[in-house]
Amino acid sequence: MLHGIENVVASPADNPARSDHKTQPQKLSSLFGTLGMLPVLALVAIGFHLLSGGRFFSGQNISIVFQQASVNTVLAAGMTFVILTGGIDLSVGSILAAAAMAGLIVSNVPELSYLWIFAALFVGVGFGVANGVLIAGMRLPPFIVTLGSLTAVRGIARLMGGDTTIFNAEIPYAVIGNGSLPIIPGIFSVPWLAIVALTVILVSWFVLKRTVLGTHIYSVGGNEAAARLSGIKVPFIYLIVYGISGLLSGLAAIMLATRLYAANGLQLGQAYELDAIAAVILGGTSFVGGIGSIWGTLIGALIIAVLSNGLVLIGVSDIWQYVIKGLVIIGAVALDHFRQKGSART
Amino acid sequence: MQPILEMSNVSKTFVGVKALTDVKLTLYPGEVHALMGENGAGKSTLMKVLSGAYRPDPGARILIDGQPVSITDPISSKAAGVSIIYQELSLSPNLTVAQNMYLGRELHSYGIVNRDRMLKDVESILGRLGAQFTGSTIVGTLSIANRQLVEIARALHAQCRILVMDEPTTALSSRETEGLFSMIRQLRSEGMAIVYISHRMDEVYELSDRVSVLRDGHYVGTLDHQQISPDAIVRMMVGRELSSLYTKVHTPDFSRAKLILDVRDLSDGTRFRNCSLKLHAGEVVGLAGLVGAGRSELAQTIYGFRPRTTGTMTLNGSDFNPRSPQNSLDRGLAYLTEDRRDNGLFLDMSCRDNTNTAVLKRDARWGFVLNRRKAEQRAHNAIKELSVRVPGSAYPVGGLSGGNQQKVLLSRWLEIEPRVLILDEPTRGVDIGAKSEIYKIIDTLAQKGVAILVISSELPEIIGIADRIIVMREGAITGEVGGRTGIKPTQENIMTLATGAAAPAVA
Incomplete structure (x- = not known):
């Protein structure tokens, strides 16, 4: 049925009455694109609830799920900007580690300790923009550039702490990582981590859907040549999206550092880029760019968090968790492929 | 003589839309049969039915050598002796000519490819076609014309008897086109039946033995060789006279119109050099020339999309140095690309x-x-x-x-x-109704005082809508016809300038 759309397009007829034939499948497929994974999320959650003997949907567990999803949601939001332009950012986990190290080092300097979050954000943006300069300015492939910075920035993160773990039990703003906002006191509270993540999603939504920049990001991802000819400064867009990804890696570093009161250049954020990419793709953002939504990314991140949480809850071994999560990512790419066939692009 | 192919009652419906209705096509061995019609008339759909890409609605009859055949997929179509050469050639540029010709049916013993035999086998076919390359040449290093030759060789090698060519000359120079035509004539003399799809009237006129015309998914009719004339074909394709297609209500005042865009000695260092042109308010100027003459490159350089090496421009009296499309758009100059899907x-x-x-x-x-x-x-x-x-x-x-x-x-x-609008092939791939609407829009814009430069490879179109026509050849402006030049804007005069024959005489 989805193939039929293209055929209609190629047909000679173009009066509006006939066009109506195409709207329904198109609507269905776009519905599938944005909402498609929400039922999956619900099913997975309900499934775990039943399998775990009713332990999944408890106020405490839900707030744990939110907490677990929050860091990945923030990284995945940045990744959504990048993937919407048809790029990829493999370095978010390493940038997170470097930003957290920088933050903790500053937080241990007595006079500057309150400025540590700015240090973390600054380091995040710095590395993100460096990626962007290489990609936009020198026209190097994003995969290669960020693969390089994945390794290089990891090394820098280790260098920063002399390859040790840095602690700060009195780290300012520790409430971000550990506090909660009580909704129904004693029964249900929302962790500040989740509130930060939701705020990031809302701001991202606004930027993508309600600003000129957002439209230009979709344009560059949809058809770079056309964007160039339309007077859009394409290199600037690339610079911005990698900068945003770096900034959000810095924010994720703040979230993790306040949670742990510590940072370690070697282990922090290891392989986080994979979960972030998985969340974006699960959320329906096309790998070639131009199609996708930030709400999908939120759902994707929640699915991954629910999977991790639920598998632990029902006592699946650590090893099998890897296998199952991997299969979910492959399934997501299969979905992406299916969606591509349904899109108007030929 | 018995027809090699008879298609009749071919209909094809897509989700409630009828793309073909009871179409027929009869093909004899040793003829070049042109298939004509506007975009969307159903030519490609019919050919996709023949190639097995689409299944026709029930009731369609396809006879080959008088025997009914059922073409259900590309493999059964190939087995019936049909080969199609599409506009976008379907070769792997990274493989050799021989590998491409044997693609999917390599000679092998126990999975080991027999390269030597494959190379030897293809040489005889390449020799027959007079190819200048060998079976071991990498396809990516060949010109478009030679790649077409590889496609033809592949078709011959697959024992094809019905060869469909879809707009084969679009990307060819005139010399390459001549080469292709002599190849087609050779194949015809060997008894091959060739379906030739083209929009270019002169090619069809020169090459084809018979012409079948489709319109809106219906079969309109077939003309024999002596009946073929451009007028007759257009009448059948459009269903009305040609002259009503173009609109030119605006009347530019050549003596008093305000100069808007003045381009002097523009070069980009590679594709065109020392091009000068002037655009006035309210006039439509055509930019004609063969494909590859540098027209689009010139336009894109004026637009600021491509860098220039020399030249100055003024827009509305003041200096104009666009470094990006954004600069041009800010000054009110826009460029409509020739490739709307890609660019x-x-x-x-x-x-x-x-x-x-x-x-x-x-x-x-x-x-x-x-x-x-x-x-x-x-x-x-x-x-x-x-x-x-x-x-x-x-x-x-x-x-x-x-x-x-x-x-x-x-x-x-x-x-x-915009004050200045550059339209690069504005009606390419557009059906006839929309074409005439676009002409009307261009005319209305000119009446409002917009200066318009239209690039077009369709001479009747450019003559029909432009007030004067600038002609380019191999990167240089070679002349101008119409307007105040005193040279009549005829196809002959434009082609003379575009091909570099003697200069046209003032009428």
Whole structure:
């Protein structure tokens, strides 16, 4: 049925009455694109609830799920900007580690300790923009550039702490990582981590859907040549999206550092880029760019968090968790492929 | 003589839309049969039925050598002796000629490819076609014309008896076209039946033994060789006289019109050199020339999309040095690309977004928050004024027909209220109805005082809509016809300048 759309397009007829034939499948497929994974999320959650003997949907567990999803949601939001332009950012986990190290080092300097979050954000943006300069300015492939910075920035993160773990039990703003906002006191509270993540999603939504920049990001991802000819400064867009990804890696570093009161250049954020990419793709953002939504990314991140949480809850071994999560990512790419066939692009 | 192919009662329905209705086509061995019709008339659909890419509706009859055959997929079509050479050649550029010719049916023993035998086998066919390359040449190193030759060789090698060529000369120079034609004549003399799809009347006239015409998915008729004339074919394709197609209401005043764009000695160092031209308010200037003459490159350089090496420009009296399209758009100069799918439209995005691309920033609140009401209003007006046939402004532009896509792209540039509009092949891949509507839009814009430069490879079109025509050849402007030059804007005069024969005489 989805193939039929293209055929209609190629047909000679173009009066509006006939066009109506195409709207329904198109609507269905776009519905599938944005909402498609929400039922999956619900099913997975309900499934775990039943399998775990009713332990999944408890106020405490839900707030744990939110907490677990929050860091990945923030990284995945940045990744959504990048993937919407048809790029990829493999370095978010390493940038997170470097930003957290920088933050903790500053937080241990007595006079500057309150400025540590700015240090973390600054380091995040710095590395993100460096990626962007290489990609936009020198026209190097994003995969290669960020693969390089994945390794290089990891090394820098280790260098920063002399390859040790840095602690700060009195780290300012520790409430971000550990506090909660009580909704129904004693029964249900929302962790500040989740509130930060939701705020990031809302701001991202606004930027993508309600600003000129957002439209230009979709344009560059949809058809770079056309964007160039339309007077859009394409290199600037690339610079911005990698900068945003770096900034959000810095924010994720703040979230993790306040949670742990510590940072370690070697282990922090290891392989986080994979979960972030998985969340974006699960959320329906096309790998070639131009199609996708930030709400999908939120759902994707929640699915991954629910999977991790639920598998632990029902006592699946650590090893099998890897296998199952991997299969979910492959399934997501299969979905992406299916969606591509349904899109108007030929 | 018995026909090699008889197709009759061929219909094809897509989700309620009839693309073909009871079409027939009869083909004899040793003939070149031109298949003509406007875009969307059903030529490609019919050929896709023949190639097995589409299944016809029940009731279709396809006879080969008088025997009914059922073509259900590309493999059964190949087995019946049909080969199709598409516009976009389907060769692997990284493989050798021989590997391409044997693709999918390599000679092998126990999975080990027998390269030597394959190479030897293809040499005889390549020799027969007079190819200048060998079986071990990498396809990626060949010219487009030679790649076509590889496709033809592959068809011959597959024992093909019915060869379909879909617009084979689009990317060829005139010398390469001559080579292709002599090849086609040779194949015809060997008894091959050739279906030749082309929009170029002169080619069809020169080459074909018979012409069949489709219109709106219906079979209109077949002309024998002595009946073929451009007028007769156009009448059948359009269903009306040619002259009513073009609109030219605006009348430029050559003596008093205001000079808007003045380009002097523009070069880009590679594709064109020392090009000078002037555009006045309210005139439509044609830019003619063969494909590859550097017309699009010149236009893109004026637009600031390609860098220039020499030359100066003034726009509206003051210096004009665009370093990017943004500069040009700010000064009111827009360029409509010849390739709307690859370089123009955002196919996944809505008509509204595509219309508003160039004015998003101008309309935005505080310079960055989208003004959605204004955007909707612009899209709504554009759809109404250009009569874009679309269910709604939120509909993705990729789902529209070529003509409606082109109107949406045109609306993007009209939104900036241009002083100068450069249109690069504005009616390419557009059906006849939309064509005449686009001509009307161009005419209306000229009446409003916009200076318009139209690049077109269709001579009747450019003669029909332009006030004067500048001709380019191999990167240089070779002359001008029409307007105050005193040289009649005829196809002959334009081709003389475009091909570099003697200069046309003043009438």
